[in-house]
Amino acid sequence: MPKVQFTPHLQRFVDCPPSEVTGDTVRGVLEAVFAQNPRLRGYILDDQNRLRRHVVVFVNGEPVHDREQLSDAVQASTEVFVMQALSGGGA
Amino acid sequence: MGNRILVATRKGLFLLDRKSASENAWNISAPAFLGSPVTMAFSDPRDGSLYAALNLGHFATKLHHSSDGGKTWQERAVPVYPPQPENLPKPENEFAKVAPWSLAQVWALESDGGAQAGGLWAGTIPGGLFHSCDGGQSWQMIRSLWDRPERNQWFGGGYDYPGIHSICVDPRNTRHVTVGVSCGGAWSTQDGGENWVCTAKGMRAEFMPPDRQYDPNIQDPHRLVQCQASPDVLWVQHHNGIFRSADRAASWTEIAEVKPSVFGFAVAVHPKDPKTAWFAPAVKDEFRLPVDAQLVVTRTRDAGQSFETLRAGLPQEHSYHLVYRHCLDVDASGDRLVMGSTTGGLWTSVNQGDSWECVSQNLPPIYCVRFVDN
DSSP states (O other): OOEEEEOHHHHTTSOOOOEEOOOSBHHHHHHHHHHHOGGGHHHHBOTTSOBOTTEEEEETTEEOSOTTTOOOBOOTTOEEEEEEOGGGOOO | OOOEEEEEETTEEEEEEESOTTOOOEEEOOOBTTTSOEEEEEEOTTTOOEEEEEEOGGGOEEEEEESSTTSSOEEEOOOOOOOOOSSOOOOSSTTOOOOOSSOOEEEEEEEOOSSSTTOEEEEEETSOEEEESSTTSSOEEOHHHHTOGGGGGOOOSSSSSOEEEEEEEOTTOTTOEEEEEETTEEEEESSTTSSOEEOOTTOOOTTSOGGGTTOGGGOOEEEEEEOSSSTTOEEEEETTEEEEESSTTSOOEEEOOOSSOSOEEEEEEOSSOTTOEEEEEOSTTTTOSOGGGOOOEEEESSTTSOOEEEOTTSOOSSOOOOOOTTSEEEOTTSSOEEEEOTTSOEEEESSTTSSOEEEESOSOOEEEEEEOOO
16 A cells, blocks of 8 residues: 655644555545544645645655646555655745 | 733744733743744633634644643634635736635634634635634635625735735624725625625825825725724724724725834724824835834824824834734733834833833744733
């Protein structure tokens, strides 16, 4: 099953352990995570369900291409990392 | 009255408690949300609940609630914008950009004035107004304001997008609410938010071409406040001046020639005396610094016919503090004031601003100060 992990910086605000979920797109696996952890959604996606501006998702080490629909494909062995971009740290 | 102050800063929320009834001295708590920007704080007088709006940068806006005076906090819901239509109309003026339908910041948080605790109004960037009946556990967008066609002319003032920074609820009739929008003027409802009219007639926008300077819909009131005892009277610190209304915002009168400057962000009105108001002036516009590097507060007691410049206890040389729009507050008695700056300075007064005591010059940049009046 695909594995989803979150930056430790997010753990400071909301419990988000690594999880293995079903899904064949980035959208699919994130929705599976949010189904178990609804509070996490607003930290990652904006009100239009797009990836937040200063959040980056890596699929097997490559940044996702489709930040709006999150349609990048995911296989059973895929590792998905949700990270914060350095661009959001200005405060 | 005025024995506790909420101080929302770039690095957390501080709670200040007065050391004793007779002193103008304060104990400063260790901050809640250490390291996180807190953009708005609010105390619900109906049950003593505290609310803090955080802007986490990467992870966006969050709302927290405390039912034990700030000892512990629980996350609550934030206002969420509805699905964005595909073909939004192009903005109708050269300053405006299409505002994304997504919460950027909670910029105002007020009681809805009803008997039930947890009835709240929230003003936001990019310009949506929301209401909650349950202390922020859920929010409803006021579509009647969001869907106004005039909103297509609103634009950001110092931010990329417009925002609602002031919400005034008429204590005589809680269905009468007036909001201040930068840059979108002032809007009022008489029926709890079902219908709205633009109520900024008389405001003047120096930053617009001459034939549009009095257009009510593009005005930039930085902060809008209402006298609680005389709610027909409201005051505005505007981008280029001071304005006062005595007819429930139906019309505004400009108060010109105010020394040392008509520019600033904050205004506070005496809760019992509609003729008394305080301002934190700065060199206008692109400079935004204390005039002559002297931090002062101005006060009028005659509805703007004259002003006093108050400086006792405030730094009078090499002072570059700037007071943002939510950083000047007066308590329910009208005697006690608190003021915070972008450079971490915090001052209080117990005599309507005649003199000030410095609480700290070392806090993080301050975004909002509020007395807890319960």
